[in-house]
Amino acid sequence: DAGVTQSPTHLIKTRGQQVTLRCSPISGHKSVSWYQQVLGQGPQFIFQYYEKEERGRGNFPDRFSARQFPNYSSELNVNALLLGDSALYLCASSLTGQVGSNQPQHFGDGTRLSIL
Amino acid sequence: KNQVEQSPQSLIILEGKNCTLQCNYTVSPFSNLRWYKQDTGRGPVSLTIMTFSENTKSNGRYTATLDADTKQSSLHITASQLSDSASYICVVGTEAGNNRKLIWGLGTSLAVNP
Numbered sequence: 001d002a003g004v005t006q007s008p009t010h011l012i013k014t015r016g017q018q019v020t021l022r023c024s025p026i027s028g029h030k031s032v033s034w035y036q037q038v039l040g041q042g043p044q045f046i047f048q049y050y051e052k053e054e055r056g057r058g059n060f061p062d063r064f065s066a067r068q069f070p071n072y073s074s075e076l077n078v079n080a081l082l083l084g085d086s087a088l089y090l091c092a093s094s095l096t097g098q099v100g101s102n103q104p105q106h107f108g109d110g111t112r113l114s115i116l
Numbered sequence: 117k118n119q120v121e122q123s124p125q126s127l128i129i130l131e132g133k134n135c136t137l138q139c140n141y142t143v144s145p146f147s148n149l150r151w152y153k154q155d156t157g158r159g160p161v162s163l164t165i166m167t168f169s170e171n172t173k174s175n176g177r178y179t180a181t182l183d184a185d186t187k188q189s190s191l192h193i194t195a196s197q198l199s200d201s202a203s204y205i206c207v208v209g210t211e212a213g214n215n216r217k218l219i220w221g222l223g224t225s226l227a228v229n230p
Binding site for chain 1: 147161167205222
């Protein structure tokens, strides 16, 4: 069975541009969470979606937005890119939307975003 | 303030040796504690998840312990292998009504040398 898949694997953008990252969860999983991981630090929570509705939001500016589709895949959009947005963006899927519960999260290998 | 602190920040051991990583947390209310392994350039992989009532859980050569009274956890790696070289991250789940969060530590970077 396929795990969590993310695309693209690498991306280079310039300041001010916009970017869309994509995530396909494990088959049967209805929840998708997005994280930003800066080099040398732990993942920082951005969004969680469950059944196409936002269930949680981290401390990120409005330049960050996301959505979940009927097939439970998800997109993360970042507008007006800044140098500080350079990071590994991770997507995690789980069966239910109970972030913080005992449900395990399964991560993809991320999209490495570099801002020049 | 909800925090998860891990020690040591980094560790170098020889192949075949054992090691123990530490996690202290001040998260309340406590729901669960997870250990993840993250290889360089890859996403985290779950090793163990423990609830309040569990004080030990194993996954192959990895054994996690939890002391909910002292708010401490450890991850013990037995007979280390070169493939154990990775970052090990402790994550604590908190659940207060409808407010559920995962609080991430910064990780311990482990290098296993031949």
